Amino acid sequence: MASTGKLLLADVAFSGVKQIPSNYIRPISDRPNLSDVHISDGSIPLIDLHGLNGPDHLTVIGQIGQACQGDGFFQVKNHGIPEEMISNVLDIARQFFKLPESERLKNYSDDPTKTTRLSTSFNIKTEQVLSNDRYKSVLHRAVVNSERDRISIPTFYCPSPDAVIGPPTELIDDENPAVYRDFTYGEYYEKFWNKGLVKECCLDLFKPSLNTT
Secondary structure: OOOHHHOOHHHHHHOOOOOOOHHHOOOHHHOOOHHHOOOOOOOOOEEEHHHOOOOOHHHHHHHHHHHHHHOOOOEEEOOOOOHHHHHHHHHHHHHHHOOOHHHHHHHEOOOOOOOOOEOOOOOOOOHHHHOOOOOOOOOOOOOOOOOOOOOOOOOOOOOOOOOEEOOOHHHOOOOOOOOOOOEEHHHHHHHHHHHOOOOOOHHHHHOOOOOOO
8 A cells, every 4th residue: 555645535534544644634723613613694705707708897807806805715607617528527536536546646746847646735825925915815624524525626827936926016005015025936835835734824934024044
């Protein structure tokens, strides 16, 4: 059996491992206190993209901006992606995760330059920098159960390692100073993978008030 450091959670469940590997366990201090969780009385914003390329363009953009500032996430409809394509993507994902572990691990890599690879524990949040903290960045969490599997298909748009990321000058003034310093995506990526589960957000390491050396 492969090293438990590269096991997916599905492998852990069916491999006979009696204890969850430590790299999948979040420190107690970072775990949510369910007694402090407040149920929202509002619904997840649903944005109709039908008018995005028409006369309602600015209205749709405004709705997206408001959702990013107020909620940090939103749903969309009339996105133009055919249902058949969505079904095919989900089917391919299920087929892949049903492959033997040895076959899947042939695609395992932490190299961000590879266009197709298997990896785990993503939590990319650089959009918070580009808005100078105006947009919320919600931690990815999911409720699972023992009855059925759960599949999500996230899409990441990652720049080149030497791309410089920082708050746009248009968002910075005397009343709204830069919350983050400029940094390269390669620098962010290295710190992101090195931090493990110790910190909620490694973006804290790029705030000007902190020593990042």
